[in-house]
Amino acid sequence: MKSFVPAPPESHFPIQNLPFGVFSTAANPAPRVGVAIGDQVLDLAALAESGLLTLSREVFRQPTLNAFIALGRQTWRSTRASISELLRHDNLQLRDNQALRDKVFVAQEQATLHLPLEIPGYTDFYSSKEHATNVGSMFRDPANALLPNWLHIPIGYNGRASSVVVSGTPLQRPMGQLKLPDADAPVFGACRKLDFELETGFIIGQPNALGEPIDIANAEQHIFGMVLLNDWSARDLQQWEYVPLGPFNSKSFATSISPWVVTMDALEPFRVDSPAQQPQPLPYLQQSGKNGYDITLEVALQPGAVAQPQTICRTNFKAMYWTMVQQLAHHTVSGCNTRIGDLMGSGTISGSTPEAYGSLLELTWNGKNPLSLADGSQRSFIQDGDEVAMTGWCQGDGYRVGFGVVSGKILPARG
């Protein structure tokens, strides 16, 4: 399938994708809902106003996707199908109407992308066996790196939704308590071991009521789509604070997500088997079919404004041990409710080879093996002025369904 809006083979946004986001322009600063196509944004509020969508323009004249998502899965799917039809290379309705094209298309270059969701809750899982093994080896006991619960439970913690920011938002190095290895008492200061975590996140599209768990067989229908996610982590704060309740200030200062939400329909052709699970999980976590997704992922680090970004990690989402539907079934099995816009982080995505490790903690083995960068500098952890950019895509036959990028630059601590 092709669109009259050009998308070269390496574009993340061909007609096969059509991710939803929220944007504004200098000419119209009101944030509104759009879809990425090629290097353009299709303004859905303007499209609805022209009568080419059956939905009212009000649902798209919103600063978040939540009102659209609340209309339900049938509407997400039928809207995406209508947009796909309108963008086809052989559909003349929009293609040959220049006045309308001028109204509904905005160059991505000229659009400001906003946080696309109101996020009531953010949960972060811990579902890469390689990552859990690596961190367990470093922080605890290499002989028993994986804790005894890990193969039975998709481990997670309740993160902080208020500090989820959109890609491009600069972030201050966090301050906090840290205990230096040779000291008896903690000190207060700027984080010295600032890290990224390469993750994806899924967005709740259909909520469940308090006391009504989501059955694993239906869990997928509750997911609106996926984003890229950087779970920034202050490793020195984390190591001191995390016993026994898990991360707190070390993770809650910021989490960055990509601006475009890729729908599960767009990801459907890229399903693959997820890793075999041994021991077999409890019945409420048992699933059938292909529940993994083949998503190529990369992290680049740009050391300061003048240097070139350099790829420091290459991995794939398909290695994740616990799947999104297992995470959601587990999250709600107690009766916990979810809400539209809730964000569920996958957990750091690490593969089995060193270049596939999804954090600097693992890539440099807690600073023991610093990375050598092309500008001659070395990195154990993130320095002030560094920018971290993550990207990801599914490779189709001659096209890509991509996530774009989630990036963030680290500014000096408040001090």
Ligand SMILES: O=C(O)/C=C/C(=O)CC(=O)CC(=O)O
């Ligand atoms: O194993 C630990 O003590 C800590 C693990 C993490 O920091 C990772 C975390 O946030 C969950 C994840 O991203 O997989």
Ligand SMILES: [Ca+2]
């Ligand atoms: Ca994390």
Ligand SMILES: [Mg+2]
């Ligand atoms: Mg975080």
